[in-house]
Amino acid sequence: MGEVILTMKGIDKSFPGVHALDHVDFEVKKGEVHALMGENGAGKSTLMKVLTGIYKKDSGTITYEGRELEFNNPKEAQDAGVVIVHQELNMMGHLTVAQNIFIGREFMKGKLIDDAKMNEEAGKLFDKLNINIDPNEKMNKLTVGKQQMCEIAKAISHDAKVIVFDEPSAALTESEIEELFKIIKDLRSRGLGIVYISHRMDEIKVITDRVTVMRDGGYVGTLITKDSTKNDIINMMVGRVIYEDPKTESNVSKDAPVVLKVEHLNAGKMVRDVSFELHKGEILGFSGLMGAGRTETARALFGADPIESGDIYINGKKVDIKSPMDAVANGIGYLSEDRKRFGIVVQKTVAENTTMAALDNFMSGIFINKKKEKEVTKKYIEQLKTKTPSTDQLVVNLSGGNQQKVVIAKWLVRNCDILIFDEPTRGIDVGAKNEIYHLMNELVAEGKSIIMISSEMTEILRMSDRIVVMCEGKKTGEIDIAEATQEKIMNAATLRN
16 A cells, blocks of 8 residues: 545535534545445445535545645546446446446537547446447446446546546446456555445455445544454444343234235335245334335335345235235335325325325215315324324425334324334434334334334434345345344345355
8 A cells, every 4th residue: 555645624514504524534545445435324425425526524634646626516526536436337328338438528620529439438437447348339228337447448438537436336247356456456556546345245355355344434443454454343333332222022923813914025126035924013124225125025015116035924824916016905004214205295284294195085976075085084194193383284294203203103093013114213302202212102102013224323223123135135134123233134244145
């Protein structure tokens, strides 16, 4: 490793209600691969967005190539040689590979774009990286792995000196990951500084020189990779104080009936041979890191995504779920992690949203019985302690926590016995979180059953009776709450198959 090329010192960044970065330190040397690790929400991506000018820091200093500076936007960062290869590839499928690489910086011949020159320059880049891709191929014809290689070539075309890889291997095959590692090692040998954001422990040991760990927006420490173990890194990642007391034993008896049984479920790339059971009155937590396949499993179970194979049983009876209507008819309600896209219609009223999933119960001929709708909505406003001035209030004007209560009311009106809560407290304040937790406990006490997907370890440990852990589309662990620890969950969540 060479001299330090980039130093971030005391970086602080707050958003309304969230202290996202708390005086974080980070540095990158020439010719090193430096891993940036932490749980979901630790602040890794925020730190890199501050670096590249997507976010403006509140305080702290950034020193690059010996000069203190601050990029105002990603283009400034790119022009200076600091480039991010995002997890979500930002390519235009209908354009050629070369056109994508040089978009916004096209070579011109007079007033016309010089495609021949762009193909030639793209070819030189690929030769430099030992990549076999036709510059004239349409981007949408390439595999995800090849598209990733094109994104790297695009970064190099900016004369990059520091490249940030954000979860680069999440969608790649084993052979594509091997190719990626060859390229990264080659870039390191040329003296570039590489920041490698990943949750995959085995990759970290193979490809990186140092590891910096963040937790809850703060800097925890930096380790030399070869001198540290997987457990060293995990302990740094999860070693925070748990403010909520974790559950120490299940509230569900061992002989509680199975209300939902899923066997060998397959759906797309992110749900592979998943099997589990849900008991009456149980909160079954689903844990895992970003891209583990938890939401995809829920969407397949709810009929929102097509199932390729596998069997679903409700109360011992095999059911065929091909659409959300099928799921609802079988007593399954789904509270999406993105409530504004899939849970509620924000420009409609509290009453309209509350009765949406059971509208047939409120019809008088071809008209909605508004009196009945209002009565039922009032009942759930009182039961859930939803803060709204009236049943006619537009949902867009409610807080996040109260919007979430409206979604819950919608499924309670439908009388669903199986509820899937996907990130139930994302984006809501601490007080509202506790109200949601209390409500979930009340629901299971009444005999309903809940699948709770959460990226918050404290939430999983506080609420679950059992925990299913997923990694890369597969179930990699199932832990009774009495045996559960953050370390056990994190070990299973980083267990590649």
